[in-house]
Amino acid sequence: MQNTTTLPNGTQVISQHIPGIQSVALGIWLQHGSRHEAPHQAGYTHLLEHLLFKGTKQHSATELATHFAAMGGQINAQTGRELTALYGLVTADKAGELLSLLLEVYLAPAFSEADVVHERQIVLQEMALGSDQEDAILAQIWPSNAQPTLQNATAAMLHDYWRENVQTCRLWITAAGAVRHDDLLERCTELSNFPKGQVPEQQSPQFVPVCHQIDNLSSQVQLTWVFPAPPFASPLLPVYIIANHLLAGSTVSRLYQALRLDRPLVYGVQGRLECYTDAGLWWIQTVVPVQHLTICRQRVETVWQTLAATGPTSAELACTLAHLQARVQLEADDSQATMERLAREAIYLGEIRTPASYLAQLESVGDIREIMQVAWKNRAYFEG
Template sequence: MATQVDRYGPLLLLPPDMTRAVEALCATLDNGVTVISERLPGRRSVALSLTVGNGSRDQAPDENGFAHLLEHMLFKGSTERDGDALNAAMESLGGTINAFTDRESTVFHGTVLAEDAADAFTLLTELLTKPRFDHADLRLEKRVVAQEAAMAAEDVEDWAQERALAEIWGTHPLAWPVLGNAQCIRSASRKRLQAYHQRILAESPLIITAVGEVEHGALCTWAEAAFRGPRGRARTAVPAPGFHGGQKRLRRAQAQQAHLIWMAPACSVA
């Protein structure tokens, strides 16, 4: 067993047989959920993720920011336990439970000991499928999201990146900031956010992934029990954005550095 030392201290390098996957399996269940697992021998932990194929590009103009706001609300308690009980359940696992929203997906993920994988999966699915949508929590999270947007606007690099995307994609939803539009977020009601949540549960693809000391059959059983109804109902397709090239110079007085961004069309990931 070798050890590599860098400026952060010792970094343990595991032998190849402890990092190589024994089996990488993929299955599509009757409920439409895709399950992918990769078993790593010698590991005592499991990394889990629930990837929902819904991001900021899938919002209507009057929902700009709902995807990110919904992610915040899903951590404020479920219909089975309030926010404090939910936080206590996450802390009792001794691992990490978190989420993030991007332009094309929302991901709920956690890393726990192998013996706690079933409990972590239950917690992640509870977050996703059974939010409580408390009025007071919604008012609070609107302010939190507004603060995040203000912080991003103060960061010149973030500001330049968002402006560049708006230049090349115009009014297409892919050009919208993931954090959303302040006016849309302020107008978000409990009823509208619930309707948005129900729509993405019914229409959005779901991929469940687990890596580590995990059994594929058990993971499929958990997914079948957690998501009983059919998924992937047809939704309105969002057309691909057109690329608008050219040069644009933007000046921001308080910037201490020059930021240059170059963007060009590329081949498809497929």
């Protein structure tokens, strides 16, 4: 299914051909994120993401923008806690050119002093407004204090940071769709001048307990339960995926039924798993009108305890497995989702799973009751 090539400097180029479609989703992925910043460099990765498309040594910002616009796809970047990515979606004939331009942006960014001043304003403004970039809950549980360091960042400091911390990362290039592996490899010659990529050093995350939050803008309260979860590569993760889906993953989930269908206490309920190399978080979130706060909290607790005590019915479990199986099949058509999955599996698992092996893991989940009981006892990050 996939072609994987490891270049001399450790970079992996992974492509997956999806027959019948015309587009290619392509990304450059780095194992580098905000958790790898030193305290005096907090926020640099995010600011650098903003600066990336501001020009390179070969092309001005306008020239880059013109090239990307003519490709027609979305070209973008994201920075997270552990990963940074530059990526795009283009028609097949543009995939090689997209990779060359993204590599140029990565290998030879310009970062002028004027751009640093401008984009710093924008980033600080985003932070002041409450960032769209980062999940607000995650920002509370795993805080980073970027504001003061960004105020003092200069172009020279950012260039040093990029050269020393980002260009030395291990790199993954993943592509999915109407892609030719050889075309990608041809575009990677410049990477041979770069040192062997390193896996970053990191310390365990220091999660901070959070309370449920009051949204001051309305009479709605954001009510969140947060639990520890296993890392991405843990064999326990499938148990959490099933448990989360049974609780909050669809309109037939226990919490959706209890909070929305039986009596509409909340507009919706969602559950989410966020997994890293060495840790993970699981949260269940609702937005509740103030007058329903107490009953909503009681119901969540009751629903949780019931499911943790008796487990799902066999019909519920079958519906959950059918849903997750269909989701895997639907994702196989989606070049962007596939491109991202290839990167996360290569980085976190060291291999690309077959959809069948992933589904087999989900199907083999025997019992969710024990982990639900443990999670409830360890809901250390929630203070009601």
